[in-house]
Every structure is written in structure tokens, then in C-alpha cells.
Amino acid sequence: MTTLRPSLFASRFFLLLPLLLPTATYPQDQWTAPLPPALPWDGRSQELIIPQDDPWITPAERTDLTATPSYDETVAWLERLVAAAPELSLVSLGKSHEGRDIWMVVASAERASTPAALKAVSKPTLLAQAGIHPGEIDGKDAGLMLLRDLTVKGTRAKLLKGANLLFVPILSVDGHERSSPYGRINQRGPVKTGWRTNARNLNLNRDYSKLDTPEIQAIVRAINQWEPDLYLDLHVTDGIDYQYDITFGHTGQHGLSPDIAAWLEQRLTPVLNKDLKAMGHIPGPLIFAADDLDPAKGLVAWTAGPRYSNGYGDARHLPTLLVENHSLKPYKERVLGTYVLLESTLRTLAKYGKQLRRAVIADRTRQPELVPLTWKVPDVKPDEIEFLGVQWEITPSDISGGDRINYTGQPVTLTVPYFKYDEPEVSVTRPRAYWIPPAWPEVIERLALHGIYLETIPEAREVVVELARLSEVRLAEEPFEGHVPVTAVARLERRTVTFPAGSVRVPTDQPLGDLAVLLLEPDSPDSFFQWGFFLEVLQGTEYVEGYVMEPLARRMLERNPTLKRAFEKRLAEDADFAADPRARLMWFYERTPYIDDHWRVYPMARE
Ligand SMILES: [Zn+2]
Numbered sequence: 001m002t003t004l005r006p007s008l009f010a011s012r013f014f015l016l017l018p019l020l021l022p023t024a025t026y027p028q029d030q031w032t033a034p035l036p037p038a039l040p041w042d043g044r045s046q047e048l049i050i051p052q053d054d055p056w057i058t059p060a061e062r063t064d065l066t067a068t069p070s071y072d073e074t075v076a077w078l079e080r081l082v083a084a085a086p087e088l089s090l091v092s093l094g095k096s097h098e099g100r101d102i103w104m105v106v107a108s109a110e111r112a113s114t115p116a117a118l119k120a121v122s123k124p125t126l127l128a129q130a131g132i133h134p135g136e137i138d139g140k141d142a143g144l145m146l147l148r149d150l151t152v153k154g155t156r157a158k159l160l161k162g163a164n165l166l167f168v169p170i171l172s173v174d175g176h177e178r179s180s181p182y183g184r185i186n187q188r189g190p191v192k193t194g195w196r197t198n199a200r201n202l203n204l205n206r207d208y209s210k211l212d213t214p215e216i217q218a219i220v221r222a223i224n225q226w227e228p229d230l231y232l233d234l235h236v237t238d239g240i241d242y243q244y245d246i247t248f249g250h251t252g253q254h255g256l257s258p259d260i261a262a263w264l265e266q267r268l269t270p271v272l273n274k275d276l277k278a279m280g281h282i283p284g285p286l287i288f289a290a291d292d293l294d295p296a297k298g299l300v301a302w303t304a305g306p307r308y309s310n311g312y313g314d315a316r317h318l319p320t321l322l323v324e325n326h327s328l329k330p331y332k333e334r335v336l337g338t339y340v341l342l343e344s345t346l347r348t349l350a351k352y353g354k355q356l357r358r359a360v361i362a363d364r365t366r367q368p369e370l371v372p373l374t375w376k377v378p379d380v381k382p383d384e385i386e387f388l389g390v391q392w393e394i395t396p397s398d399i400s401g402g403d404r405i406n407y408t409g410q411p412v413t414l415t416v417p418y419f420k421y422d423e424p425e426v427s428v429t430r431p432r433a434y435w436i437p438p439a440w441p442e443v444i445e446r447l448a449l450h451g452i453y454l455e456t457i458p459e460a461r462e463v464v465v466e467l468a469r470l471s472e473v474r475l476a477e478e479p480f481e482g483h484v485p486v487t488a489v490a491r492l493e494r495r496t497v498t499f500p501a502g503s504v505r506v507p508t509d510q511p512l513g514d515l516a517v518l519l520l521e522p523d524s525p526d527s528f529f530q531w532g533f534f535l536e537v538l539q540g541t542e543y544v545e546g547y548v549m550e551p552l553a554r555r556m557l558e559r560n561p562t563l564k565r566a567f568e569k570r571l572a573e574d575a576d577f578a579a580d581p582r583a584r585l586m587w588f589y590e591r592t593p594y595i596d597d598h599w600r601v602y603p604m605a606r607e
Contacts, residue, residue, distance in 0.1 A: 033185050035328060036241050037409030039390070043280025045336035048145060056081070056148050060141035060190070065332035068137050068190040071100060071177050074169055077144065078105060085151035087160060089113035093168070094218035097199040100173040102218050105143075107150055107165040109157075115225045118164055124353025126346055127228035129168040129219065132204045132235070132309070134176035134194025135184040138325050139234030140169040142338035156343060162350020166226055171215050174199035186238035189331030205233075206481050208312035209305070209519060209526040210533075211446045223318065224451040229356055230319045230349055233309035234338060237324035240295050241407040243388035244284030245329040246276060246337040250321050251303055251314035254422040256371070256514045259359035260319045267352045268321070268345065275344035281337040282388060286324055290419060293405050295389055298382065298417035303375040305526045306518050315515045316450070317363040319356060321345070364511040371517045372424035373524040385418040426523050430508050431606035434520050435465055438502035440603065443528050447504075447519065452512045455505040463499060465605035466492040468522050473538055473600065483532040490522045490602060497605060505607070520604045529602060540599045544589045546581075553588035563591065 049061050059069035059077055069077065082088040087109055092101040112118040118125060130139025147167060149156040159165075170176045176194035183193035197203050198213055207216040223231070237247070248269075253261040276283040290298040304311030304322075313320020323341060325334040349356070391410040394403050436444055448454055468490035476485040506516050522529040557564045570587065571578045578584075589595055 031182065033187075035186070035188055036390070036407035038188060038328065038330060039243060039409060039411065041245070041280070041330070041333050043333065043336065045279040045281065045340055046332075048149075048336055048339055050145075050153070056152055058141060058144040058148065060335065061145065063190075065141065065335050066189055066191060068141055068193070068331075070179065071170060071173055074140065074144070075101075075103060078103065078147075078169065081144075081148060081152065085147075086111050087151050088147065093222045094214055096174045096214055098174045098177075100177075102171060102173055102215060103169065104222060105147060105165075105167040105169070107147060107160060107167065109160040109164075112164070115227070118226060121164065123163055124229040124349045124356065125164040125166060125226065126230050126232065126349050127166040127168070127223070127226065128232040128234065128342055128345075129171050129309075130234045131168075131170035131172055131176055131194070132215075132233060133196050134170065134172045134178075135187065135196055136234070136236035136325070136327075137170075137176070137190065137193060138236055138331070138334040138338045139232075139323070139342075141335045142234075142342060143167045143169055145335075145339055146342050159343065159346045159350070163346050163353065165346060166222075166228060168219065168222075171219060172198050172204050173215070184236075184327065187236060187327040188329060200482070202481055205235075205309060206307045208309055209307045210481075210483070210528065210531050211449055212482060217449060220449060220451075228318070229353055229360070230321070230345065231309070231313055232321050232323060232342070232345065235322065235324045236327050236334065238327040240289045240292060241328055241390040241392070242284065242287075242295075242326065243390060243411050244282050244326055245333050246281055246323065246325050246341060247284045247286050248272065248321055248323045248341070249286030249301070250310055250319075252301075252420070252422055254375075254424075255303060255314045256368075257314050257317045257319075257359075257363040258366075259362040260317060260356070261314075263352070263356050263359045264319060264321060267355065268348050271348045272341055272344050276337060276340050279336070279340045281333075281340060283337075284388065285385075286322060287387075290417075293394060293403055295387070295392065296414060296416055298419055299385060299387060301418065301420040301422070303421045305524075306515065307526050311526075312515075315518050316512055317360055317514075319360065367430065367509055367513050369430055370424075370427045371430050371514060371521075372427045373518065373521060374425040375421040376423050376425040377419045377421055378423040382417040382419050384415050387414045387416045389414050428517065428521050428523060430513070430517060431466070433508060433607040434506040434516065435463060435497070435499055435605040435607060436504045436506065436520075437603055438500060438504070440533075443533060443604075444504050446528070447506060447516065450512060450515060450519070452506060452516050453510045455507070457499065457503050457505060458501055460498055460500050461503070462496060463605070463607060464494065464496050465607055467495050467497070467605050468602040469493055470522070470538070470600040470602055475532075475535075484535065485530055486532050486535065486538070487530060488522065488600075492606070495605075499605075522602050522604075529604075534602065537598065537603060538600060540596055542594070542596050544585070544594065546585055549585045549589055552592065553585065556588060556591070 082090050089106045091104045110121045175198050178195035179192045202213050207213045250264045273283045287299040289295050306312040306315040310320050310322040389412050391408045391412045393406050397404040470488040473488040518524045
């Protein structure tokens with residue numbers, strides 16, 4: 001269009017535009033998402049909003065919590081607050097691909113602004129993070145209100161006497177700026193939201209184990225430096241409709257941090273539920289429907305792997321709560337619920353923080369002999385759970401050709417089966433250590449970034465280890481999160497291996513030993529292997545000419561009657577093999593010392 005007489009063509013096009021485009025015949029709000037009806041809400045937490053003429057009103061409050069400020073507006077408001085509040089300081093955790101700072105607000109009654117100063121205070125510390133998924137930005141606007149009330153307004157100043165707060169208003173800063181009214185089709189506000197992924201289209205909440213993104217690298221570095229006692233990851237979930245406006249959860253006591261899980265379950269959860277209800281909210285557990293077209297079939301509780309914040313917290317014994325507000329609830333209700341949850345968490349942490357630290361130590365030193373890598377629903381009758389649902393009807397759809405679920409907005413209480421993925425499916429025995437050759441620096445760097453203790457050997461060393469030989473290798477048909485995922489069957493072989501200088505030994509009797517196991521075992525879905533970091537070893541590189549292999553095979557048969565019997569048996573049993581000259585020669589090649597002994601051998605060795 002622009003190559004041929006552009007100005008003339010363009011002007012004609014614009015003249016015709018109102019007549020030609022279908023929008024002219026549709027109402028203005030054609031693209032307003034037809035969401036199920038909102039449930040009525042008039043919660044007490046609305047008292048938290050300050051008057052419009054107050055100089056410390058937040059940008060979101062100015063819109064009665066219907067819109068959320070841009071990155072620049074958010075940072076400008078925080079800078080003004082921090083300038084006025086000596087308890088606050090603003091720290092950059094790093095920069096995004098597009099050069100934005102990832103800011104963290106440090107709130108400390110003692111005005112500590114560095115990790116060392118904060119540790120010297122010896123109070124428990126809460127790290128709350130918003131905007132890992134920028135469309136789900138409730139936590140940012142709740143946090144701004146709370147920071148103000150902790151400091152310049154003083155209505156919550158007491159909270160900082162018992163605990164410190166580290167607050168990341170926007171983790172996915174670039175995704176936050178990809179803002180439009182069309183970022184979250186299943187969600188009731190704010191009017192414009194950011195986008196789910198970062199500037200390279202990566203989902204940050206799949207990146208905790210592999211650490212590809214600058215944003216998750218920044219937060220993991222911060223976790224190691226600031227050593228928070230409790231970590232909150234603030235989201236908004238879609239899925240089935242229900243009454244709960246805020247749901248939250250963590251890996252249960254079946255996971256790798258049972259003492260922490262007990263604290264979260266027995267100490268924190270009941271207080272959060274009580275405080276949220278008192279302020280007019282409906283808290284619930286993290287839930288997914290077993291069948292989206294029939295919520296009565298039951299709810300599912302999954303066990304997150306370490307690619308997710310909550311699974312990562314469990315693997316590294318960092319108490320972590322995943323918060324998922326419900327997308328069908330209005331933005332105002334969601335932001336205020338998040339405020340109440342943040343406030344209640346700070347108060348509980350101040351009160352029971354010492355107990356939580358003991359739980360963390362217990363989990364860090366447990367180091368189980370058998371480490372579960374995947375989870376399944378046990379093969380027994382499931383428990384039942386009370387579910388505060390919303391009534392629905394199913395109607396056939398001539399659009400989809402299938403069924404459509406239609407939520408009516410009428411509350412209904414059901415008792416439904418509760419399917420919990422809490423039984424180990426695949427487990428592995430914990431080795432004393434792993435050995436990593438220096439040829440895999442991207443893996444070594446990531447382990448170091450996690451905070452895993454590594455011993456780098458200055459001179460070559462011979463070690464008896466177990467190495468996994470891989471077979472039945474399957475590459476995913478589609479890339480996932482910038483990788484080509486791989487699975488394989490791994491069989492262990494005992495070998496004596498000389499590790500070159502610069503190789504790294506990863507002992508598993510360390511606080512992050514369980515995490516090392518999950519990252520390095522090839523049967524672990526979040527291992528670097530399954531993420532496709534080792535595609536190189538799946539390729540054979542030397543080969544043999546038929547005119548060499550054929551006479552060598554003849555010699556092997558003459559000298560080795562056992563081999564001869566095995567070959568004849570294979571010919572008799574496998575017609576495809578017998579009909580494939582190349583396969584027959586390869587069968588012999590694989591039994592010579594010329595075969596590549598590194599091929600399909602996973603290079604992370606077990607000591
Ligand atoms: Zn999310």
C-alpha cells in the first residue's frame with residue numbers, strides 16, 4: 001500500500017474507512033469482554049482508601065481503584081514517598097532487557113537500607129513481589145497504599161516495629177509497559193494492563209529453576225543477599241468462577257519443606273483467613289477444577305515444581321506463599337484484599353518469625369535420602385472439600401460445537417472431591433555430590449546464582465562416579481519458554497572419570513542440596529537436562545565406513561562365540577534389523593572401543 005502513490009491511496013482509504021470497517025455497525029464496546037456477572041461486594045476494607053484530596057493518595061486510588069499507573073508514574077510516586085519517609089529506601093535489583101530498573105522498596109523502622117544493616121536489626125523480613133505477571137498487578141497498588149500507611153500516614157506504623165518489608169512493585173517491568181485494554185480478556189480491571197511475558201516473550205513464573213531472564217536472576221540474587229524469612233508472590237488467576245476473591249497456598253507438608261509448610265498452614269493461613277473475612281473478603285485455597293465444564297467433579301491441588309515461585313520456595317526451603325486473586329472480581333476488591341493480606345502477613349511474621357526461622361533450619365538440615373522428583377494423586381478415595389462456588393448451567397453451543405458453561409452469579413456451596421498431587425511418583429536417591437565438567441559453564445553459573453555452594457577443583461582429579469546413559473530420547477515438538485524440552489530414560493553406569501581442572505563438585509549436604517538434586521537429576525522435570533541444556537550430548541559425531549566395519553565384524557564373530565550367538569539371536573528375532581544393513585553394521589560398531597563413549601551420556605556425574 002505504501003509503495004504505490006502512498007499519499008493518494010492513504011487519503012482515499014481514510015475517507016472510506018468509516019464505511020468499510022465492521023466496527024461502524026457494532027456498538028462502541030464491541031471488545032468489552034462479556035464476563036460472567038460480578039458478585040455483589042461492599043467490603044469493610046474500602047475504609048482503607050484515603051480521601052481524594054489527601055496529598056498521599058496513590059495513583060490507583062485517584063481512579064477509585066479502577067486503573068493502575070504506568071512504570072514511570074509508579075516510580076515517581078514511590079520516589080516522592082521515599083523522599084518523605086526515612087524508613088524507606090529504594091534499591092535497584094538490576095535492569096531489564098529494555099533498560100528499566102527493577103526497583104525494590106526497603107521498609108525498616110531502623111532505616112536499614114542494605115542487606116547487612118537489615119540483618120543487624122535481626123527482625124523477620126517479608127519479601128512481597130508484585131507484577132511477575134504484569135497483567136495481574138493488584139499487588140503493586142496494594143503495596144503502594146500499605147507503604148504509605150506504614151510511613152507518612154502512620155496508620156500502620158506499628159507493623160514495622162516487628163518486621164521489615166521488602167516490596168517489589170513491578171518485577172516484569174518491560175511486560176508492564178506493554179500496556180493496553182486487551183491484556184487480560186478474562187479479568188475485571190484495571191482498565192489497562194501489562195502483558196504476561198517479558199520483552200523476550202518469556203514467562204517469568206516458569207524461570208525460577210533455569211534462570212534465563214534478567215528479572216528472575218535479579219530476584220533470586222536479592223533473595224540470596226537480603227535473606228527474607230517469607231516470600232509472597234502476588235498474582236491473579238482466571239479459570240472457573242467461584243465466590244473466593246483471594247486465594248493463596250503453598251506446597252504442603254508432603255513436599256521438601258515440611259516444617260515450613262506446617263508453619264504456613266497452622267500459623268499463617270488461619271490468621272489470613274480470619275483477617276480477610278473480618279474486612280469483608282472471601283479467602284480460599286489455591287484451586288483448579290478437575291473439569292472446567294463441571295466444577296462438581298472436584299478440585300485439584302497441584303505440587304509445583306521449582307520453575308514456579310512456590311515450588312522454588314519449597315525446594316530451597318524459603319517459606320513462600322503464592323497469592324492468586326480471582327480475575328472475575330473487580331479490581332478494587334482485589335487490591336484491597338491484597339492490602340489486608342500483606343498487612344496480616346507482616347503482623348503474623350512479627351509475632352511468629354522466630355518459630356518460622358526454626359522451621360527453616362529444620363528443613364535445610366533434613367536432607368532426605370530419597371528426593372521426590374514428580375508427584376501424583378494417590379490411588380485412594382480423595383478427601384472432600386467445601387467449595388464456595390457460583391451456580392452454573394451447561395448449554396450446547398452452535399459456535400464451538402461443544403458445550404458452554406454459563407455462570408449465573410448465584411452463590412452455591414458444594415462439597416466436592418479434592419484431588420491432591422501429594423504422593424511421590426518418581427524419586428531418586430541423593431548422591432553425596434554431583435560433578436560438573438568445566439565445559440558446561442552456563443549450568444555452573446546458574447547453580448552459583450541460585451546460591452548453591454560449589455567446590456571448584458584446581459587440578460584434574462580421578463573420581464569413581466555414576467553416569468547416566470540416555471536412551472529413548474524424545475525432543476518436544478514445539479519449543480517451550482525458549483528451549484527444546486527433552487526427556488529420556490536414564491540408566492546409571494559406574495565409571496572412573498578424570499575431571500579436568502575447573503570442574504565443579506556440588507555437595508548435596510548443604511542447605512540448597514535438595515534444589516541441586518532437582519536441577520541436576522535427568523529424571524527431574526525442572527532439571528537443566530529436561531530444559532534442553534544438554535542437546536549436544538544427544539548427537540553422535542564419529543562414524544565408521546562400511547568397508548571397514550564389515551571385515552572388522554567378521555573378525556569379531558570369529559573370535560567371540562558369545563557375540564556370534566547374540567547376533568544370530570537378534571537376526572532371528574528382529575526382522576527389521578535383519579533387513580537393515582546399516583543397523584547390522586552399527587550393532588557391531590557399538591561393540592567396539594571406537595564407539596564414542598560420551599554419546600548419550602549425561603555429563604553431570606553422581607558421586
Ligand atoms: Zn500469574
